[in-house]
Amino acid sequence: MALLQIQEPGGKPARQMHRLAVGIDLGTTNSLVSARCGLKVESLPDAQGEHLLPSVVHYATDGEIVVGTAAKARALIDAPNTIVSAKRMLGKSLSELRAIGHYLPYEFDSTRADTAPAVMTRAGSKDPVAVSADILSALKARAEDALKGQLEGAVITVPAYFNDAQRQQTKDAAEAAGLKVLRLLNEPTAAAVAYGLDSADQGNIVVFDLGGGTFDVSILSLTRGVFEVLATGGDTNLGGDDFDRLLAAWLAKQPGADKHSEGELLQLANSLKHQLSTDATVEFALGSNPHSLSREQFATLAKELLSRAMLLCRRSLRDAKLGLDEIDNVVLVGGSTRMPAVREAVAELFGREPLTSIDPDRVVAVGAGIQADVLIGNKSDSDFLLLDVTPLSLGIETMGELVEKIIPRNTTIPVSRAQEFTTFKDGQTAMALHVMQGEREAVADCRSLARFTLRGIPPMVAGAAKIRVTFQVDADGILSVSAEETLTGAKAEIQVKPSYGLEAATIEDMLQSSQANARADMELRSLQEAKVDAVQLIDAIAAAVGVDAHLLEEGEGQRIDEAVAALAEALESGTSAQLVQLTETLNRISGDFAARRMDAHIGRALQGESIDRVESE
Amino acid sequence: MHPAEDFFSLFSLPRSFAVDKPALTANFRALQAASHPDKVAAGDEAAKLAAVQRSSLLNDAFATLKSPLARAGYLLRLAGIDVEAVSQSDLDPAVLFEQMQLRESVAEAPAGEDGLAPLAALKQEIGARIEVREAAFVAALEAEEFSATKRVFHELQFLYKLFQEIEASEEQRLGY
Numbered sequence: 001m002a003l004l005q006i007q008e009p010g011g012k013p014a015r016q017m018h019r020l021a022v023g024i025d026l027g028t029t030n031s032l033v034s035a036r037c038g039l040k041v042e043s044l045p046d047a048q049g050e051h052l053l054p055s056v057v058h059y060a061t062d063g064e065i066v067v068g069t070a071a072k073a074r075a076l077i078d079a080p081n082t083i084v085s086a087k088r089m090l091g092k093s094l095s096e097l098r099a100i101g102h103y104l105p106y107e108f109d110s111t112r113a114d115t116a117p118a119v120m121t122r123a124g125s126k127d128p129v130a131v132s133a134d135i136l137s138a139l140k141a142r143a144e145d146a147l148k149g150q151l152e153g154a155v156i157t158v159p160a161y162f163n164d165a166q167r168q169q170t171k172d173a174a175e176a177a178g179l180k181v182l183r184l185l186n187e188p189t190a191a192a193v194a195y196g197l198d199s200a201d202q203g204n205i206v207v208f209d210l211g212g213g214t215f216d217v218s219i220l221s222l223t224r225g226v227f228e229v230l231a232t233g234g235d236t237n238l239g240g241d242d243f244d245r246l247l248a249a250w251l252a253k254q255p256g257a258d259k260h261s262e263g264e265l266l267q268l269a270n271s272l273k274h275q276l277s278t279d280a281t282v283e284f285a286l287g288s289n290p291h292s293l294s295r296e297q298f299a300t301l302a303k304e305l306l307s308r309a310m311l312l313c314r315r316s317l318r319d320a321k322l323g324l325d326e327i328d329n330v331v332l333v334g335g336s337t338r339m340p341a342v343r344e345a346v347a348e349l350f351g352r353e354p355l356t357s358i359d360p361d362r363v364v365a366v367g368a369g370i371q372a373d374v375l376i377g378n379k380s381d382s383d384f385l386l387l388d389v390t391p392l393s394l395g396i397e398t399m400g401e402l403v404e405k406i407i408p409r410n411t412t413i414p415v416s417r418a419q420e421f422t423t424f425k426d427g428q429t430a431m432a433l434h435v436m437q438g439e440r441e442a443v444a445d446c447r448s449l450a451r452f453t454l455r456g457i458p459p460m461v462a463g464a465a466k467i468r469v470t471f472q473v474d475a476d477g478i479l480s481v482s483a484e485e486t487l488t489g490a491k492a493e494i495q496v497k498p499s500y501g502l503e504a505a506t507i508e509d510m511l512q513s514s515q516a517n518a519r520a521d522m523e524l525r526s527l528q529e530a531k532v533d534a535v536q537l538i539d540a541i542a543a544a545v546g547v548d549a550h551l552l553e554e555g556e557g558q559r560i561d562e563a564v565a566a567l568a569e570a571l572e573s574g575t576s577a578q579l580v581q582l583t584e585t586l587n588r589i590s591g592d593f594a595a596r597r598m599d600a601h602i603g604r605a606l607q608g609e610s611i612d613r614v615e616s617e
Numbered sequence: 618m619h620p621a622e623d624f625f626s627l628f629s630l631p632r633s634f635a636v637d638k639p640a641l642t643a644n645f646r647a648l649q650a651a652s653h654p655d656k657v658a659a660g661d662e663a664a665k666l667a668a669v670q671r672s673s674l675l676n677d678a679f680a681t682l683k684s685p686l687a688r689a690g691y692l693l694r695l696a697g698i699d700v701e702a703v704s705q706s707d708l709d710p711a712v713l714f715e716q717m718q719l720r721e722s723v724a725e726a727p728a729g730e731d732g733l734a735p736l737a738a739l740k741q742e743i744g745a746r747i748e749v750r751e752a753a754f755v756a757a758l759e760a761e762e763f764s765a766t767k768r769v770f771h772e773l774q775f776l777y778k779l780f781q782e783i784e785a786s787e788e789q790r791l792g793y
Binding site (some may be wrong): 094152153180182183223224225226228311314315318374375377378386387411412413415417418472474475562 | 642643647649650653654655656658669670672673674676677679680738762791792
């Protein structure tokens with residue numbers, strides 16, 4: 001605490017020169033940079049007056065790095081040297097990228113590990129971090145030109161569902177571009193910030209973000225400048241493109257559609273959708289057949305997509321433990337929220353008109369700019385605070401390939417949680433720790449984030465060592481894990497910085513299937529627990545027979561062996577009920593032997609042998 | 618933890634099961650506003666680390682006091698009672714029977730959306746039982762009857778867990 005006081009003796013420092021900090025919306029398709037200009041935070045245009053910078057990088061023959069509209073124009077002519085949608089590649093392995101099936105017209109660097117893919121360009125091998133850094137450098141140069149000075153820091157937005165790897169790589173890209181990252185900010189949160197400070201509102205806010213391909217909903221509460229994220233949810237496979245496809249499918253059934261290719265119908269669908277955002281009805285022709293389409297018709301077609309989005313809103317409200325009537329404001333983000341059908345559905349669900357005064361394409365960048373201005377210290381401390389949450393549960397693998405959750409999803413960050421574990425076998429001196437992310441109970445259904453080993457545990461009987469595992473998630477959502485044996489202080493730790501991360505769609509699947517599979521998980525858990533018990537008993541008996549075989553009565557050893565064999569067989573293919581039964585049988589059969597051992601050891605102890613020696617056997 | 622530094626005193630609240638929620642929230646936010654890492658975002662690593670630790674502690678303390686069950690467990694820990702160690706024999710047979718009956722009622726709710734109304738009624742029923750138990754918990758704690766306090770705590774644990782299971786079942790029926 002003393003340190004903090006030294007920073008600001010007797011209150012605020014004298015008003016210094018305005019420090020330059022920007023907000024950056026590093027998007028999949030387009031990126032923006034914003035900063036305080038006078039009283040307002042606004043996105044900054046380039047020399048041609050364009051605010052949106054296409055997130056495309058072209059590596060030209062003369063060695064120049066071209067970013068933006070000019071690069072986009074080269075995407076078709078020189079695809080192998082022009083990288084689009086680098087954001088989709090952040091934090092992923094090459095095999096994951098191929099599995100997702102995005103069109104990848106690139107030659108990947110074969111000398112790189114699968115987990116660290118890079119594209120071979122004429123400018124050399126470029127990984128998504130390097131490409132993102134080039135985009136960030138272009139935005140930095142734009143901002144420094146416009147603001148006429150050096151930037152001291154930046155707030156960069158990321159999707160709420162970005163995992164550790166994706167967040168870490170975003171930070172790495174910023175560092176490579178020479179930007180000091182003040183904070184990674186979740187995109188929906190940034191949007192709420194953009195509106196929050198303009199009005200001195202207090203209450204609960206829903207951020208409804210419908211982009212081209214993804215949908216995010218966040219529930220926030222605002223009280224006197226403190227934003228608290230209560231819950232986040234969404235669907236990474238729901239966006240404006242789905243409305244295009246739906247409309248194209250309808251068009252294909254209309255008279256005259258056979259005169260048009262699928263691609264043409266999709267293009268027409270997209271343009272009709274845009275026109276319906278300004279006009280109540282549009283006229284068009286298919287072949288020589290005249291047609292018209294009204295907003296109402298379109299809304300009817302889109303009903304299913306809209307109800308899916310509304311369902312996800314209700315689910316997040318439930319996570320936030322709020323009712324529909326407790327929502328005070330709804331913020332719209334993303335170009336797809338320009339559709340009147342979307343606005344109406346939102347207004348109907350929440351019983352109020354959504355906020356639309358800030359351009360839905362720029363609102364995230366504006367919010368990031370506001371936050372950057374606060375964090376760099378241009379605003380007094382008490383003004384504004386943002387408390388964010390973890391989007392997915394974090395845990396550790398335990399015996400039986402189960403995941404023990406240590407930090408549940410929607411926990412406010414930063415957070416530090418510790419849990420105690422123990423050894424499984426006698427004399428165990430090391431423990432492998434496997435850090436997992438996801439909602440399901442089985443290791444196979446969650447995402448592996450990192451593995452590390454704690455060594456130097458003193459040999460003790462199973463269950464005697466106390467291993468304290470601590471998870472720490474910082475304000476950027478980045479995790480570090482440490483493990484300590486509390487008796488001896490043996491320690492190991494790791495910052496979770498995996499070389500690749502989760503496909504966003506996978507996260508959503510994991511969330512959904514966790515609910516659908518709760519029952520299967522319970523059955524699996526009981527099976528796994530039964531297996532753990534069985535293995536422990538088999539090990540204990542093997543150890544006991546090894547030491548005290550002379551205490552076995554005639555035929556007893558064989559009976560025990562048979563029961564062990566039956567149990568071992570059930571371990572391979574048995575149900576939990578069979579395992580429990582066979583474990584009980586083995587316990588019963590070996591019970592007399594165990595009792596004789598106990599008597600013999602007590603007898604020896606009474607004869608003067610030290611308890612330690614008895615136990616060490 | 619030093620008794621003077623427990624979560625209640627952290628938020629300037631009396632150590633009791635009944636908490637003034639608006640005061641808890643207001644004090645939490647005021648303390649976070651002073652200690653959050655964002656306040657030293659432009660500062661050095663040592664200051665950031667200290668802020669992360671302090672801010673994590675505040676989040677943990679707030680989450681503990683906000684949830685009635687976590688708060689009850691915390692009060693028991695402060696009283697030096699090990700809440701982890703529970704055996705069936707700690708529970709009254711009448712309570713075990715009550716638990717069994719409640720579980721059966723949950724299992725008997727019709728599938729699909731038809732089950733929503735009976736589940737809502739059950740939630741209300743369980744809510745009422747939770748209220749009774751919480752009052753009993755407060756009384757036992759004040760009387761320093763620790764074994765009774767612990768027993769009621771375990772009954773509460775069961776009721777809250779069942780409540781959560783009903784909510785999960787509702788969510789499944791709603792297609793969430």
